[in-house]
Amino acid sequence: MIGKLIILWHYLRTKYRFRLMGRDRLKRWQLKRILRHLKAVRRLSPFYREHWGHSSLAEWERLPAIDKTLMMEHFDKLNTLGIRKDDAFRIALEAEHSRDFSPMIGNVTIGLSSGTSGNRGLFLVSARERLAWVGCVTAKVLPRSLFHRERIAFFLRANSNLYGSVDSGSLKFDFYDLLDPLEEHISKLNGSLPTLLVAPPSVLRFLADAKRSGRLQIAPLKIVSVAETLDPLDERYIREAFGQIVHQIYQCTEGFLASTCAHGTLHLNEDIVCIQKEYLDAKLRKFVPVITDFSRRAQPIVRYRLNDILTEAAAPCPCGSPFTAIERIEGRCDDMVYLRPSRRQGPLVPLFPDFLTRVVITSAPVVQQYRIVQHAPDKIDIFLLVEDAERQRVQEAVLLSLESLCRRMECALPFVRFRDYDHTPGAVKLRRVERRFALEADHQAV
Ligand SMILES: [Zn+2]
Incomplete structure (x- = not known):
């Protein structure tokens, strides 16, 4: 009962509290919350206490930042519940293998982010934080008010009881395991007729095909893209197939960071996190978010530099x-493409993944799917799905467009190999632009 009230309180607060609040008032409200939160974090987290030293909290915006490596390295002393990393990992991995999806220590939920085995993030969410999260997510994501019956289809690589806790009363929650064959999901969807469909864009894209061919008969009230970046190519395809806006949730191990409004615009969730912008290119409005979550204490996230590239909207x-x-949301910083400079001397030239996306999309609108993989500063593979009759012409157009991008950016045209598109949606995350070589100091100085 108390749990339901907490959810409802957060639901109502999320829905109505900030409606008429101007930007200035929001910033003042946020600052008060942040200072109160940081005081508690300093008291409860030995890691942050040491990390901040004698810095004044009044100048919190300049506190030393952290990142995933640092967070995972100091996990035991960073969290405020005294939970050890080894124990949390063991329990989370066991749950993943048995796919029973309810890893807990006491009443603390343990989550595990996707990634290569050495590079996975852990997160802890207390019972109270879980209820607050449910209130906030339902307010931002449900197609109608909390009091309507909704049937939610949720496609995930790994479930967590964070999501299971949404399953109550008027919300019926169906979990679709991305490790199962996609074809099976179509008949299950036709049977359950969800009102809310939540899935990675590569899967939504597959479902859009099924919808177009008539095999999929669902008509959800709302479609939400999660877990992968939504490429403009996919956004258009899914929107046209289902005849509605494609909404987005930007949620990662580190927090619930952004979600779309009724207009389909992504807004930062500044009612629970403060996001500072570290600009990569101020003119292009591209930045790396540095996040401070002032709503979670179990595993405090303060001035955490995320490995993502975001583009701020040009107009309100x-x-x-x-x-x-x-x-x-453009993707990970690790997927910035680096090419050799055309003058042969000097550091490698960085290109935003988005530049490469546009090379393909704008030069050849008939491209149905694409992937770009960079193997070395002078070697790129471009995977294309196009009609056979169009292939030659499309490849030439893409190459021309890439040449002109290279001229503009003053870098040497890499050796390009065209290949057939081969990605199957499901177990493996789709990255449209991907860099597969590490950037070393000597690379940049070549
Ligand atoms: Zn909006």
Whole structure:
């Protein structure tokens, strides 16, 4: 009963509290919350206490930042519940292998982010934080008010009881395991007729095909893209197949960071996190988010530098929300493409993944799917799905467009190999632009 009230309180707060709040008032409200939160974190987390030293919290914006490596390295002393990394990992991995999806220590939920085995993030969510999260997510994501019956289809690589806790009363929650064959999901979906469909864009894209061919008969009230970046190519395809806006949730191990409003614009969730912008290119409005979550204490996230590239919207959203509007989540910093400079001397030239995306999409609108993999500064594979009759012409157009991008950026045209598109949605995360070589200091100085 208390649990339901906590959810309801957070639901109502998320829905109504910030509606008419101007940006200035929001920032003042946020600052108060942050300072209160940081005081508690300093008291409860030995790691942060040491990390911040004698810095004044009044100048919290300049506190030393952290990242995933540092967080995982100091996990035991960073979390405020005294939970050890080894124990949390063991329990989370066991749950993943048995796919029973309810890893807990006491009443603390343990989550495990995807990634290569040495590079996985752990997160802890207390019972109270879980209820607050449910209130906040339902307010931001449900197609109608909390009091309507909704049937939610959720496609995930790994479930967590964070999501299971949404399953109550009027919300019926069906979990679709991405490790199962996709064809099976179509008949299950036709049987359950979800009102809310939540899936990675590569899967939504597959479902869009099924919808177009008539095999999939669902008509959800709302479609939400999660877990992978939403490429403009997929956004258009899914929107046209289902005849509605494709919404997005930007949620990762580190927090629930952004979600779309009724207009389909992504807004930072500045009612629970503060996001500082570390600009990569101020003119292009591209930045790396440095996040401070002032709503979670179990595993405090303070001035955490995320490995993602976001583009701020050029104009405010017509919805009038005081929360920062985001034009696009572009992908990981690790997927920046680096090419050799055309003058032969000097450091490698960085290119945003988005530049490569546009090379393909704008030069050849008939491209149905693509992937770009960079293997070395002078070697790129471009995987294309196009009609056979178009292939030659499309490859030439893409190459021309890449040449002109290289001229503009003053870098040497890499050796390009065209290949057939081969990605199957499901177990493996789709990255449209991917860099597969590590950037070393000597690479940059070549
Ligand atoms: Zn908006």
